[in-house]
Amino acid sequence: MSTYDFESGDRTETETATGTAFDGESTDRLERAEARAELLAEENRRLRARNARARRSKYRRTALGLVAIGVCAVAGGAAFPDSREILLALGATGLFGGLLTYYLTPGQFVAASVGERVYAAWAANGDSLAAELGLREDRVYVPDERADTARLYVPARAEFEPPTEAEGPLVLERDGRGLLVAPTGATLFEEFRRALSGELANRPEPLAVQLADGLVEQFELADGVDPDVDAANGRVTAAISGSAFGAVDRFDHPIASFLAVGLAAGLDRPVTLEVEAGGERADWLVTCRFEPDETTGENETEAADDSESDGASESDGGEPR
CATH class of the missing domain: 1.20.5 (Single alpha-helices involved in coiled-coils or other helix-helix interfaces)
Known part of the structure; x- marks a missing residue:
């Protein structure tokens, strides 16, 4: 034992x-x-x-x-x-x-990866909130006259009326029910306007060029932005290359948001945003659609008619007008 x-x-x-x-x-x-x-x-x-x-x-x-x-x-x-x-x-x-x-040498630099991670949280929250409320994938940027910028509106119905006087963030009106929030591009656009040397353009072609230059030269959010403007049909498509904040097709991406806010504020009308892969042309294609001016289509038609008339006059040996 x-x-x-x-x-x-x-x-x-x-x-x-x-x-x-x-x-x-x-x-x-x-x-x-x-x-x-x-x-x-x-x-x-x-x-x-x-x-x-x-x-x-x-x-x-x-x-x-x-x-x-x-x-x-x-x-x-x-x-x-x-x-x-x-x-x-x-x-x-x-x-x-x-x-x-x-x-005026800046004393502090913030890496693009840090800014992208900060934005990623907002994108995830926005997508989750829209999905929880059963909202559509439409992204509409509505002019905000109080701040000379625009607000992001996510509708709940296929047929909707963009709110102009609602406070948000939730719009409960029957025809305009949805989400109405301040977009990432609003503060960027305010800074852009303060640094702009001249007046903000109020026509699609020069306005798109101004906004593209702001993204590349002022904010350095992209390596290249090439706008394609079809004013008669109310469309601006920007080819984006080298996004500093990653994929542009996420919720209220700063690049797409800045373009949509700038067009909505400059043209003073709602702008619908669409983003898709650019294929061989670029990394991303950001398309902004808006209601065209009636005079825009008439002016372009007259310009085309004048061009055809000039061509016909020259071919007949006459003097061009």
Whole structure:
């Protein structure tokens, strides 16, 4: 009996020692993993800081280059009296541009991937909300005269009347029941209008060009935006290449939303949005449809008639009008 107790006790001590060894190994493994995670986090911070410094350095090299050009132009103005006015004007422009570039260099950069993840949450919530309320896939951007932008309306019925005075976010009127929210493109459009050098166009062709330039040059949300305008039929199709925020066919994507909000506000009428894959032409095709002006179709018809008449006159040997 005593032998059995001894063996049992020995076996228990062995198992306890083994368990302690396993616990120690697990603890060491966790500590190594935590240390590795800390090293990776530190490396990530270091890389972000280095990337920010590299971008600031790029801006400052550009500024120094502009200043150098300005100094050379001013010196050339002093050496060549005949071209003094042009060289001095060029020098002043270079110096002024260099100073602005140097002192207005942004101190903080936000990666496009960060912005895309922030938008992804809004897209998922919007899709879930529309599905839960049983709404359609139509996306209509309605002018908002109070803010000179537009709001996003998702209808519940196939035949609907876009709300103009409803507050939202839920519209309970029988003919306009649906969801009415502030779109992502509204604040972008407000910033776009503040930075616009001239007036906002109120015709489809020049307005589409302005909005395309804003997406590429001002906000850098896409590498390329090529608008195709059919004003007579109330359609603007923009070919999008290199979206900074991923797939454009998601709920209220910033690129598509900005185009639709800009057209709705500039033309002062509701705009229906459609997004599809671009195929060989581009990555995505964003199509905005709106009610065309009656005068637009008449003007285009008259222009076509004049063109045909000019061609007929020239072929008959007459003088073109």
